[in-house]
Amino acid sequence: MEVYEKCRPELTFLETLAFEGMTSNNIILRKELLQKVMHNIGCSSDIYSDALHIGILKSFDNGPTGNQIQLEKHHYFVHLSFQEFFTARHLVRLLKSTTRDIAIQFIETHKYEKCLQLVFIFASGRLIQSETTQSRHTFWNTIFGDPHDLVGIRHMQLVTLCFDETQCGCAVPHRSQSISLLLNWIRFAFRQNNYKLQETIAMAVNSCSKIQNLPEVQIQLASLLTEAEQHKSHILTFIGELDITGPHHQLLESLLLQLEHNDPKIRAAACYPLANMGEKVATRQVIDRLVVALGDQDDQ
Structure with a gap:
């Protein structure tokens, strides 16, 4: 924090410049914008000179140097992730200030643009650390508010990734809605038997570190295994593709039940998610039932 305070003027400049560049969809920051x-x-x-010496912002050519000469050049951030990070910092600062309307307009305009996804992910993570709950609520209300993307898949992806960045805590506004949104899309993907959509959802979830380990999510996956007999093999494949590091006992029991299924293909498919869950499920009970299931498969 001491470094941030000491460099506050330089950071404010970098944040504002990054935000203005993103607003105008520019990664080459023209001298007029600067x-x-x-x-x-x-x-x-x-x-400006001190900000340039940090090394994150560069002038666009290798001509003569000097502050006034540099100001006549176009600039760029050395990596797009720096521009995204500083844009997110500026967005959070706007949300905490009397100019929050500018932040709201930015979110409404750009929230479904793939190239700006990291900006909103970074912002959601910073806001959950903030003591000002109003800015947090403004951000999430705007994310869930109009306009929405036409199909809805981009909304689900954005909400899921932003929610995961907050570590899925109880202090997150719209927490239950965020979880329900993902679960509704999972159910829809299997009802429609849409394998491509299932893959898209799995990719979104695997970009996360926390949400796939939430009890609410895993209990729903366990329910799907008992409710959707005709899609059971696809559901098992879907679960196996998720990076689940803390399996809930209901999900684990549902997977073990599939090892006793009459269909050998279902028994084999159930081995996949269990194997991917690693050492946490490697109990004597699980190993014994896996051995029986695999032995039955060898007998076929």
Whole structure:
């Protein structure tokens, strides 16, 4: 925190410049934009020079140097992730201030743009660490508010990834809605027998670290195994593709029940998610039932 405080003027400049570039969909930051940002925030050439020396922002050519000469050049962030990170910081700062309407408009306009997805993920993670709950609620209300994407899959992906970045805690606004949204899409994908959609959802979940281990999610997966007999093999494949590191006892028991299924293909498919869950499920009970299931398969 001490470093951030000491570099606050330089960070404010980088954050504002990154945000303005993203707003205009530019990664090459033209000299006019640079000068406009400096004027709007009252940034001196010394602060600009210090920001440049951090090494994150570069001028676009290798011509003569000097502050005034550099200001006449186009600039860029050395990696897009830096521009996304600083844009997210600026967005959070706007949400905490009286200019939150600018942040709301930015979210409404850009929330479904794939190239800006990391901005919203970074922002959701920073907001959950903030003591100001109003900014957190404003962010999530805007994410869930209009407009929505036409099909809905981008909305599910955005909400899932942003929610996971918060570590899925109880302090997250719209927590239950976020979980329900994902579960509804999972159920829909299997009702429609849409394998491509199942793959898309699995990819979104596997970009996460927490949500697939939530009890609510795993209990729903366990229910699907008992409810959707005709899609059982696809559900087992879907579960096997998820990076589940803390299996819930209901999901584990449902998987073990599939090892006793009459269909040898179902028994074989149930081995896949159990194997991928690793050492946490490697109990004597699980191993014995796996041995029986695999032995039955060898007898076929």
